[in-house]
Amino acid sequence: MSPKQSPIAVSMGEPAGIGPELSLLAWWNRKAIKLPCFYVRGDAALLGARAKRIGLKARVISCTPEDAPKAFNKGLPVVQTGASLVDTPGEEQDTAASSVVEAIAGCVEDISTGRASALVTNPINKAALYKTGFAFPGHTEFLGALSQQHWPGTEAKPVxxxxxxxxxxxxxTIHIAIREVPDALNRQLIVDTALIAAKDLQTRFGCQNPRLAICGLNPHAGENGSMGKEDEDIVKPAVEQLKEMGIHATGPHPADTLFHAAARTQHDCVLGMYHDQVLIPAKTLGFDDSVNVTLGLPFVRTSPDHGTAYSIAGSGTARIDSFAAALRMASALSNPDLL
Known part of the structure; x- marks a missing residue:
């Protein structure tokens, strides 16, 4: 961490999942894997209990975000957020949902006030949150709403x-049923998503002229309209509009031709028309070291690209690769000198 950079805020995530131990294990291995300074918003008592459960002699230090850098080498800094919880790995607690949401919101507020430089979110269980009235499809959409709250007048279109x-x-399109995808797609949505991706690739990832490969919706990109009209009527016009706007965009491409080794040298980012079309190849190629990044926000947010993993929660066997990669990327993206 540079002298002027604030620590990274981490939300604890679903308490019954592997989020608490990812934070603990990452802190424990911080020097060996060269992690930046971070603190966790969540329940200090639960984190302490989880450390004991997995046999980790890690100290948990309750502190403020401002004190986290001083505490970081002595123990895992934790900013107490939400109610006190019982450590029940793999077993959801109805009372935990509000604490999960409060931790995310608290981290974003910390960034807005300069107490944190970026956000890393541990996995949440969206179904558990929905039971309490959580009104957003997932993290991404919730962070967009928080952006509007803390950066009034700033247009936030999370991608x-x-x-x-x-x-x-x-x-x-992200967290919608696949049967809803054709109706949700339109040219403007594709153009807007591509523009946000191109902008953040330039400003945050240091890619001067990002090459965007745009997938078709249908097999073989519609085979000239013989397998659906969406690619001719929606995707192709969007690609042409992007080209006219000076964006290096190609497509619509058949999705099954874009992910082999030679094809990956021809683009910097692939835009798919629906969630699994592009997340399956991305996670197949880099499940343990890929990072979920939210573009289009006024702050940096990253996350591991996996879920809560209830089946191994509390065992101490969770791999920290993706969480560690999320921390490093959050640090680099919020401090361009590190790229």
Missing amino acids: MMIAGPELMVVPV
């Missing part, structure tokens, strides 16, 4: 990216 060492992808 999901999965960024790995071999592949970066962006889904145009």
Whole structure:
């Protein structure tokens, strides 16, 4: 961390999942894997209990965001947020949902006031949050609403990216049923998503002239309209509009031709028309070291690209690769000198 850079804020995530131990294990291995300074918003008692459960002699230090850099080498800094919770790995607690949401919101507020430089979110269980009235499809949309709250007048159009060492992808539609995708797609949505991706690739990732490969919706990109009209009527006009706007965009491409080794040298980022079209290849190529990055926000947010992993929560066997990569990327993207 540079002398002027604030620590990274981490939300604890679903308490019954692997989020708490990812934070603990990452802190424990911080020197060996060269992690930047971070603190966790969540329940200090639960984190302490999880450390004991997995046999980790890690100290948990309750502190403020401002004190986190001083505490970081002595223990895992934790900013107490939400109610006190019981450590029940793999077993959801109805009372935990409000604490999960409060931790995310608190981290964003910390960034808005300069107490944190970026946000890393641990995995959440969206279904558990929905039971309490959580009104957003997921993290991405919730962060967009928080941006409007803390940066009034700033246009926030959150876009999901999965960024790995071999592949970066962006889904145009995200958390919707696949049967809803054709109706949700339109030319402006594709153009807006591509513009946000191109801008952040330039300003945050240091890519001077990003090459965007745009997937078709249908097999073989519609085969000239013989397998659906969406690619001719929606995707192709969007690509042409992007070209007219000076964006290096190509497509619509058949999705099954874009992800082999030779094809990956021809683009910097692939835009898919739906979630699994691009997340399956991205996670296949880099499940342990890919990072979920939210583009289009007035702050940097990254996350591991996996879920809560209830089945191994509390065992101490969770791999920290993706979480560690998320921390490093958050640090680099919020401090361009590190890129």
